[in-house]
Every structure is written in C-alpha cells, then in structure tokens.
Amino acid sequence: MSYPATRMRRLRRGAPLRDLVAETALTPADLMAPLFVREGIDVPQPIVSLPGVSQHTVDSLVKEARSLGDLGVRGVILFGVPATKDPIGSQAWDPDGIVQVALARLRDELGDTMVLAADLCLDEYTDHGHCGPLDRHGRVDNDAAIDLYGRVALAQARAGADVVAPSGMMDGQVAAIRAALDGDGFSATAVMAYSAKYASALYGPFRDAVDVTIAGGGDRRDYQQDYRNRRESLREVDLDVAEGADIVMVKPALSYLDVIAEVAARVELPVAAYHVSGEYAMIKAAAERGWIDGPAVALEQITAVKRAGADIILTYLAGELAGVLA
C-alpha cells in the first residue's frame, strides 16, 4: 500500500490555520455600493426585482450612505432617476438634476468620510433609453454623446463627485471627460472607466431600478461588448488607460472572471468589477426559495471576484457583506 507523499489536508485543519494560509481577504473597504436616487418621491420605493434595494429620496439616501459608512464601506456610486426625460438626456447635466442635488447633500452631510462616485451616462435621462443622442438612422451618435458626457462630468464634479464613472461605452469617452474636467479646474476628479462592459442580459433588474426601457425593444449591442470576445476587452482597457482613466472596470463580474484576471495582470491601475443587478437578483431569488444559502453564496461569489484580481467591487451586497465582515 502506498500512501500519498503530499498531504494537502494538513493546512485545512481548523479555521485558524485556514485563515492563516488564506490568499484572499475580502474586507468592507473593497466594496462600493450602487445607490439609486429618484426625483419627486417622498418615501423610498422598493425595487421588486432587487429585493432589499430601493429608489431613495435624497434624505433616505443620506441615511443609507451613512449606515454603509458606519459598516466600513468606503464609497457609493449614484444613479439618478429623473422626473422628466428628453431625447438628449439634459437632466443629466442640469445643476438641479437629481444626482447633482444628491451629491451636494451627501458631501454636506458626510464631509470627506466616503468616496462619492457618480455613474456617468445618459440612458436614465433619455426618453429612448439609449446612452446618448440618436442620429437620423437611430444609432447613438458617438461624438455627440461624448460632448454631452463632458458636460455631465463637469456638473457632477461641481456638485461634489470625487469620481465620475462613464458607463456608455462610447469611443473616446474617457479622453473627452478628462479634457472637460481638466479644462475647468477639476484635475483632481478621478475617472473610473467602465472599460470592458459587455452587452449582458444580467442588467435586467437595473433597468427596472432606473425606469429605463430601450425604445423599440432595442438593446445596446451596437456599443457594449460582445460576450463572445475576450481579447477585445484588452483593447478597450488599453484605450481607456491611454485616454487617462484612473481606474478600469470589468462588468458584469462572475461571467467575466477570465477578463478580470487578464486585465489585472495587464494594467497597473486599480481594477474594479461590477457584480450587477442580475447577479444579485439570482442569489436573492434562489435564496428566497430555500434552494441556496444566500449569505454563503454571496460571500463566496464576491470573494471570487476579488480572488480573480478586482481591487474594488461594486455590489448591491455591500451593506450585508460589510455587516458580516466587519
């Protein structure tokens, strides 16, 4: 009888030893919470397809951000739901637009205790639901869109954003935003670029959260990435780095761990990954049926995203995970 020479199980004996040899430690400081703020409501509105997540009033937003901060979460990223939409999405850069109002309030109430980021896109603000104005063929006009993104960046920076996060996947968006910010004295405002953002079916609940329906049953495959491609994401990341991004992001997270790992190995910038609405909703739905242990799966999945190479993880689980990890 020959026995195995190498005993892998030696280091798995007991939790203290396992902790000692663990390669990955998830902490609340890795997490950023996406938060929704809606114009014209008096009480928070629960989002049915995102159990535990709400569209906030400005007041309830401040409360939520404060309690996340108390749990050790260092940053929030805001999404606005405006009361009115138009073809160009002008509420996105209106100084009185909901995200600008919310940013200013958060800055007032929280000081510098938390990183305030703002998603920078137009889809929540356009009546057709696309990420920029349409040309006469009904395609998003790339260069018109990035001009408008520059305006949005300035409005968000003026309102107090530390970080702006362009998510429209327009070519040249990072350069246009960087130039707009630098041209107006906001050279300290960071750009977290959604660099490798895939046209994913996992954004469904998010679109409920921001009341977006893409006109004519359309989709975003004309500007977001094709999920069959890996190397293409590296070109996207390289371009964003060259254009001046401070942080690059891969989105969604779990179906793209290969991309996260490759990007982390390639760039010297911090890498963010977005565990998106559909990924969150799947955990909640299965847990609700008693088919999985929700908190255990949440911890396993978000730890896997960090293990793959993400430095920052945007997740709707931020609060509940921070509560467990703290």
Ligand code: PBG
């Ligand atoms: C675009 C944006 C989207 C998400 C973040 N920013 C939606 C989209 O591209 O259609 C999705 C986030 C999620 O699903 O949690 N502003």
